[in-house]
Amino acid sequence: xxxxxxxxxxxxxxxxxxxxxxxxxxxxxxxxxxxxxxxxxxxxxxxxxxxxxxxxxxxxxxxxxxxxxxxxxxxxxxxxxxxxxxxxxxxxxxxxxxxxxxxxxxxxxxxxxxxxxxxxxxxxxxxxxxxxxxxxxxxxxxxxxxxxxxxxxxxxxxxxxxxxxxxxxxxxxxxxxxxxxxxxxxxxxxxxxxxxxxxxxxxxxxxxxxxxxxxxxxxxxxxxxxxxxxxxxxxxxxxxxxxxxxxxxxxxxxxxxxxxxxxxxxxxxxxxxxxxxxxxxxxxxxxxxxxxxxxxxxxxxxxxxxxxxxxxxxxxxxxxxxxxxxxxxxxxxxxxxxxxxxxxxxxxxxxxxxxxxxxxxxxxxxxx
Numbered sequence: 233x234x235x236x237x238x239x240x241x242x243x244x245x246x247x248x249x250x251x252x253x254x255x256x257x258x259x260x261x262x263x264x265x266x267x268x269x270x271x272x273x274x275x276x277x278x279x280x281x282x283x284x285x286x287x288x289x290x291x292x293x294x295x296x297x298x299x300x301x302x303x304x305x306x307x308x309x310x311x312x313x314x315x316x317x318x319x320x321x322x323x324x325x326x327x328x329x330x331x332x333x334x335x336x337x338x339x340x341x342x343x344x345x346x347x348x349x350x351x352x353x354x355x356x357x358x359x360x361x362x363x364x365x366x367x368x369x370x371x372x373x374x375x376x377x378x379x380x381x382x383x384x385x386x387x388x389x390x391x392x393x394x395x396x397x398x399x400x401x402x403x404x405x406x407x408x409x410x411x412x413x414x415x416x417x418x419x420x421x422x423x424x425x426x427x428x429x430x431x432x433x434x435x436x437x438x439x440x441x442x443x444x445x446x447x448x449x450x451x452x453x454x455x456x457x458x459x460x461x462x463x464x465x466x467x468x469x470x471x472x473x474x475x476x477x478x479x480x481x482x483x484x485x486x487x488x489x490x491x492x493x494x495x496x497x498x499x500x501x502x503x504x505x506x507x508x509x510x511x512x513x514x515x516x517x518x519x520x521x522x523x524x525x526x527x528x529x530x531x532x533x534x535x536x537x538x539x540x541x542x543x544x545x546x547x548x549x550x551x552x553x554x555x556x557x558x559x560x561x562x563x564x565x566x567x568x569x570x571x572x573x574x575x576x577x578x579x580x581x582x583x584x585x586x587x588x589x590x591x592x593x594x595x596x597x598x599x600x
Contacts, residue, residue: 353449400480484517
């Protein structure tokens with residue numbers, strides 16, 4: 233609550249007159265203008281507006297009638313032409329909101345530059361995916377996550393919080409290597425990557441892929457949706473607090489390599505039906521390969537991506553993906569769309585001269 237002062241009594245000395253301040257040009261404004269009266273003498277100056285030492289654990293209300301506010305930066309660290317000369321952080325951290333973080337691996341450490349997501353609830357945290365590098369010296373994922381967790385616990389007045397680590401696919405090399413860094417970490421549950429063990433953990437045994445599972449973080453329940461197609465064990469995660477759908481390799485702005493086209497179509501149908509029942513603000517995938525120009529994408533192993541498309545996809549993209557996944561089903565072909573590229577039964581380096589109808593051909597600036 234704001235501090236209040238009582239009115240001065242008759243026995244009190246009159247307050248001293250304020251020290252005169254020099255007159256300043258009328259164009260000079262803002263906090264630096266002493267004549268405006270900001271930060272007068274006697275107020276308490278602090279270096280932070282964040283409560284860092286609450287007396288008891290703070291509980292957040294995750295019940296929301298709409299998506300919790302959040303922000304994603306438009307641009308990400310984009311690497312270097314010569315990877316060995318890159319001096320950017322090995323892990324880029326963007327705070328979407330106070331309980332949701334987006335982490336990205338440096339593209340010069342791993343060319344796919346995978347995304348990792350960290351979500352907090354009142355009783356625990358969830359790390360979705362783990363990046364493509366096991367060596368903590370090259371990719372300090374655990375050190376970064378531990379620092380975020382420690383800071384979050386400090387703000388919430390908690391000594392620690394349990395951590396669950398779950399993968400959108402245990403088969404995806406670009407998202408399962410960092411898991412090794414968390415082996416032996418206290419108060420940590422790792423959803424086992426082998427497909428049979430993963431199904432048993434979520435209670436999918438005998439009901440895959442029709443059932444759904446859940447991860448309870450304490451008043452913030454994350455839904456687990458089976459979505460095989462690019463990988464046999466693919467799953468997506470839905471967060472009803474932020475209305476975010478984390479889709480891994482199934483649907484993202486990039487080169488989507490279909491492993492089983494029937495499963496892929498079925499998973500997109502499942503997501504379409506899920507989106508009809510649940511509000512989705514954005515879909516956040518595991519990578520970005522697309523450029524800002526529709527249909528243009530970076531080749532494999534590129535370590536300099538200065539003209540990337542934004543990460544988030546709108547839920548309408550599910551319908552576009554489903555329509556064109558049906559088109560490539562049963563055919564060995566590559567198909568370009570404005571927001572993604574489908575590869576079915578062909579090399580991920582396949583090329584095509586067929587341009588999507590109705591999409592302008594924009595040549596990105598050089599170099600790309």
